[in-house]
Every structure is written in structure tokens, then in C-alpha cells.
Amino acid sequence: MKGVSDERINAPVRGPDEIFEASRLTGDATREDLESIRRRTSVYVYEAPVRVWHWVNALAITILVVTGYLIASPLPSMQIGEATDQFVMGYIRFAHFAAGVVMSVGFFGRIYWAFVGNRHAWQMFYIPIFNKRYWKEFVFELRWYFFLEEEPKKYIGHNPLAHAAMFTFITLGITFMMITGWALYAEGAGQGGVTDSLFGWVLGYVQNSQRLHTLHHLGMWAIVIFAIIHIYAAVREDVMSRQSMVSTMISGHRTFKDDRIE
Amino acid sequence: MSDIETFYDVMRRQGITRRSFMKFCSLTAAALGLGPSFVPKIAEAMETKPRTPVVWVHGLECTCCSESFIRSAHPLAKDVVLSMISLDYDDTLMAAAGHAAEAAFEETIAKYKGNYILAVEGNPPLNEDGMFCITGGKPFVEKLRHAAEGAKAIISWGACASYGCVQAAAPNPTRATPVHKVITDKPIIKVPGCPPIAEVMTGVITYMLTFDRMPELDRQGRPAMFYSQRIHDKCYRRPHFDAGQFVEHWDDENARKGYCLYKMGCKGPTTYNACSTVRWNGGVSFPIQSGHGCIGCSEDGFWDQGSFYDRLTTIKQFGIEATADKIGWTATGLVGAGVAAHAAVSVLKRAQKKNEEA
Ligand code: HEM
Ligand code: SF4
Ligand code: SF4
Numbered sequence: 001m002k003g004v005s006d007e008r009i010n011a012p013v014r015g016p017d018e019i020f021e022a023s024r025l026t027g028d029a030t031r032e033d034l035e036s037i038r039r040r041t042s043v044y045v046y047e048a049p050v051r052v053w054h055w056v057n058a059l060a061i062t063i064l065v066v067t068g069y070l071i072a073s074p075l076p077s078m079q080i081g082e083a084t085d086q087f088v089m090g091y092i093r094f095a096h097f098a099a100g101v102v103m104s105v106g107f108f109g110r111i112y113w114a115f116v117g118n119r120h121a122w123q124m125f126y127i128p129i130f131n132k133r134y135w136k137e138f139v140f141e142l143r144w145y146f147f148l149e150e151e152p153k154k155y156i157g158h159n160p161l162a163h164a165a166m167f168t169f170i171t172l173g174i175t176f177m178m179i180t181g182w183a184l185y186a187e188g189a190g191q192g193g194v195t196d197s198l199f200g201w202v203l204g205y206v207q208n209s210q211r212l213h214t215l216h217h218l219g220m221w222a223i224v225i226f227a228i229i230h231i232y233a234a235v236r237e238d239v240m241s242r243q244s245m246v247s248t249m250i251s252g253h254r255t256f257k258d259d260r261i262e
Numbered sequence: 263m264s265d266i267e268t269f270y271d272v273m274r275r276q277g278i279t280r281r282s283f284m285k286f287c288s289l290t291a292a293a294l295g296l297g298p299s300f301v302p303k304i305a306e307a308m309e310t311k312p313r314t315p316v317v318w319v320h321g322l323e324c325t326c327c328s329e330s331f332i333r334s335a336h337p338l339a340k341d342v343v344l345s346m347i348s349l350d351y352d353d354t355l356m357a358a359a360g361h362a363a364e365a366a367f368e369e370t371i372a373k374y375k376g377n378y379i380l381a382v383e384g385n386p387p388l389n390e391d392g393m394f395c396i397t398g399g400k401p402f403v404e405k406l407r408h409a410a411e412g413a414k415a416i417i418s419w420g421a422c423a424s425y426g427c428v429q430a431a432a433p434n435p436t437r438a439t440p441v442h443k444v445i446t447d448k449p450i451i452k453v454p455g456c457p458p459i460a461e462v463m464t465g466v467i468t469y470m471l472t473f474d475r476m477p478e479l480d481r482q483g484r485p486a487m488f489y490s491q492r493i494h495d496k497c498y499r500r501p502h503f504d505a506g507q508f509v510e511h512w513d514d515e516n517a518r519k520g521y522c523l524y525k526m527g528c529k530g531p532t533t534y535n536a537c538s539t540v541r542w543n544g545g546v547s548f549p550i551q552s553g554h555g556c557i558g559c560s561e562d563g564f565w566d567q568g569s570f571y572d573r574l575t576t577i578k579q580f581g582i583e584a585t586a587d588k589i590g591w592t593a594t595g596l597v598g599a600g601v602a603a604h605a606a607v608s609v610l611k612r613a614q615k616k617n618e619e620a
Contacts (some may be wrong), residue, residue, distance in 0.1 A: 072574070077508045077510060088506030207562040218577075221593060
């Protein structure tokens, strides 16, 4: 392999066939397998609150996208009963607002965890834009995605590209959706209410509610596009990069597939 | 100030009976959402307080606000308020014309300096030093500034004065500008609509004349009593909206049944006005009741939001006109295709590498 140093983090002291007795019991462990499990390392990255938040948030966003789309382009008219006995649009809007509350509360919980959690919990909320090295690594990761690098680097938290995407689409994106969403909610809840006193200024700023709807609606598409890229990148990195991805968000542990430095 | 008549004096002079006057007071109280206990208060105020004069000026406009105003269905309010105003100055409605009218204007604003309400219909164009709108031989913007100097408060009638309306629509060649962007040092009440509802107009004026203060305004400077709710919030078709029963095409069965016009691009959900409560032409009907969606005539920049039959704003930044969904689906399609291609190349690359290693 070109350009990759062959230094070992931990040089073998004993051969693999002398250890891992239990693994050898079933008879399917080859010498390579045993060598591999000895070299693999893992780091505990995502603490439980972060993992729970991730999946609750993912579910809330899925519901918000589906119901939001149906609010904008409602289902074909239904004739279940008289209008008074039928509440199709009402339930869809209810689901949207309920998921909106879950997402909003969750996001504040996540911000709290950024302060009290481990150092990785903080990563999503800032980008080291003045750090030259960050941009260098950003370009490196871009090159990896353009198939211009042979092998990616190891990252414990987000890689620089994912870091930027996470900050833009989740930290800023969700904030934008919350502000516009609650401002829309305040319109329905009525002037003088709690949501109006908290978010009424948004409509005062955008002036026309139609523009506010349009902005909130465009925001949905930004989130949809992010979700596609996010899921693809997570699976691809899981397969092609040097560390685990999908399982990390389940167990919290980032496992590494080799013990080489860089 | 003692030489200024009270409202009551003016009304009596106009031949209005005491009985009619009391009726006017109770109807006004009802229109403003006040309890019966306010009727004597209104009556007393009108009997004792010197009348607040109103000066009404006209800029770039179609005069639909005046047309609406003089049709105020509540006939007494129309007679009373109109007679009160025509005593002072309104170049469209007053009897005097030409130099006499201009003289009356100067006299009114000099005599009532600091006490009159300036009602502005239309707006001033600012390009070419305001030459696109000349009244009395001078650019309207000069007259507006002049009249605003001694005004106690300003009412911006209609979408033109409040937001700019059609003459300010892109590309706005004359740079027609709403009143609050020209006059910045006076309290301004916006009464938008194209035109505003007659009873809303008379209601606002009566409130100010009676109570001698501004009505409560919302964040955009509109009287909260008429503009604090959307058409959608009080629409009688709202149960069909909540049920998910929509007109799918013009003239389909659902249209005949009077279902919700949301899918026909009704802008009721984004429009603040009193149409669904006060209605038009003396409470006879309003657009949605006649089977057509709201076009959002009382909202900021309503000519520049794209089609009247689209709930969301048309986005022109892409060269062609597009909707949020067109852009969204296209972008999602492109990204999806990009991801698929990237995945394919990744697989090939990996296979190639395996081969090399093997
Ligand atoms: C990922 C987050 C979200 C997405 C993707 C999303 C999506 C959407 C979409 C597409 C619409 C339709 C807009 C239109 O065309 O008029 C909508 C409407 C709305 N959303 Fe959201 N939304 C999100 C978050 C929120 C949040 C946090 C709230 C706060 C409660 C919220 C409240 C609303 C309200 C009140 C409406 C207007 C409903 C109506 O007009 O009947 N949304 N949303
Ligand atoms: S017709 Fe328009 S204003 Fe009335 S409920 Fe339907 S969308 Fe709302
Ligand atoms: S229904 Fe809508 S468009 Fe029609 S007059 Fe009222 S605010 Fe204007």
C-alpha cells in the first residue's frame, strides 16, 4: 500500500495462536482473524444521551418530513363522513406539531449534553473555521470522496467533511426549522399567546406569512437532501473507511479496523 | 381649541337626530368589540371633545380605498364619518377644486397643526424626484411630507400606502414607496387591503376620533382588532380543511359542495384580514364564500409572490419560475442520482483494488 506507514501502535508480544483461546474453540477462527482482533481498537464516542437523541431525532424528522409534505400537498379528498366527523388534515397537522415538540425539546436536551457530556458531544456545535489544519483535512476528505485518495484517515468523532455537514444541516438546519416552524405555529395559536411572544417576531421580520411558509418548506428539502447524503455516507464509510459508523451510533463505540498510524 | 366644534355639533348641523346619534354610538361600540357600557362613554366623548380633523391625501393609487370607504354598509357611520372628513380636506371627495382646494388644504393643516390625522391613500413614487405623481402642480411626495409635518398620526389606507401594492411590484420603475418608508417620525397605522373593507376603515377612524388615541397595533403596525387573525382562522370552510375535504378542480363536485379551497391556492392561511368575519358589501359575502380562494391582497408585496393560485411563493432566482417543491424534487433527484453513481464507482474501485491485491 502506497503512502501508508507500517508502524504498529502495539507491536506483538505473543503470537495470536497463544492467546484468544475462547475464540479458537469453535474452530472457525483463522490465524488472520486472531491477528485482526488483537489489533482492532475502539473508543467510546457517543454516550447514551447522544445516541438516544440521534434516533429520536431521526424518527421525529421522518415524521415531520412526511406530515409536512402532506400539509403542503394534502391527500386526495376523502368522504369518510360529514366534515364534523372527519379530521384527516387535523390529525396530520397534530402529528407534525407533536413531532415538532419532540424535536425541539430533544434539541435543547442535546445542547445541554454538549456542556455536560464528553468532548465529542460538543463537536456538532462549532466549526474550527480559523484552524488552517481543519481546512487542509477538509480538502483531504473531499479528495477521498472524489476517489483521489487511496485511503482515508482515522477519525474518532466526525471527519472534517461530516463535521461541516452536521453543523450546517443539523445545528443550523434544525434551528432554522424550529424558528420558522414555531413562528408558523404561533400564527395558528394566536397573537398574545406564549408561542407568539416567543416567536412572533419572526413573522414581523419576514412580513408576509406566505414567505414564511415558503422558507419552512424549502428547509424541508434541505433536510431531505442532507438525510440522503448522511445515510449513504454513513453506510459507505462503514464499509470503506477504517472505522465503524452505523454500529457506533448504536453501541457508542467507534471500532477501528487496523492499528496503523494515519 | 374652543372654536373647534364637537362631533355632536357637526352631526346636529348635518341634520342627524339625537336618536340616530345614539344608534351610531352603540353600533360603533359593537363594531369595535366594546361592551354596552362604552356607549355612553362614546356619546360623551363625541359631545364634549373638540372634533379631530382628518386630512385625506391621494398619491399613486386607483382610488379603490375611497370607493370602498364611501360604500361603508353601515349607512350612519358612512354619513357621519364622511361628513366629518369632507369638512376638512379630501381632494377626491370635497366640493372645492383647483386653487380653492389647495387653499383649503393649506388652511386646514395650518389651523389644526399638531392635531389632525393624516390619512394617506396611495403612495409617493420617489424616482425622478417624484415626478411620476403630481398633485396641485407639485410632486406628491412633497405634499405628503408637508402634510405629515403637523399631523398627530398617519393612517396608511390600503396595500398601496401600507406596502406599495401594484405600482411597487417588481421592477417598480417609479420606485413607488410605502408611506412608512418616507415618513419615519410619526406614528403610522397601516390598514392594508386592496381595498380595505369599508367597515374596517370607518371603524379605525371612528376609534381614533372617539378615543383620541391609536388603536392597538400588531407587529406590522395594523389595528389588531381587524388584522390579528388570518382569513383561515375564521373561515366558514375551515371544517372541510380540517377534515381533508378539498376542491380538487374548479367546478368539480367538491366545489359545488363548498369544500375548502386550499388546493386551489387559497391564501387564507397566510393572510391577515377581517374578510371572513366582517365580510364585504355590508356582510353579503366575501371571496371564499363566492367560491374563489383568497389572493392575499392585504399582505406585504402580494403582487410579487407569484401566482394567485399558488399558496407558496414562486421562486424566481433560478431564472425560470419555480415552486419550492419543483426545486426540492429536482435537487433530491439530482442528489439521489449522484449518490447512486458515487456508490457504483465506489464498488468498482473496491473490486479493482481487491483484484490488484489478489
Ligand atoms: C425537520 C423539521 C421540519 C420539517 C421537515 C417540516 C416540514 C414542514 C412542511 C413541508 C410544511 C408545509 C409548509 C407549507 O407548504 O405551507 C410544514 C408546515 C408547518 N410546520 Fe413544519 N417542519 C419541521 C419542523 C417543524 C417544527 C419544529 C414545528 C413547530 C411546531 C413545525 C410547525 C409547522 C407548522 C405550524 C406548519 C404550518 C401548518 C399549516 O399551515 O397548517 N414544523 N412543516
Ligand atoms: S378556503 Fe381558504 S381560508 Fe377557508 S379553510 Fe380553506 S384554505 Fe382556509
Ligand atoms: S379574501 Fe383575501 S384577497 Fe379577498 S379581499 Fe379578503 S384579504 Fe383580500
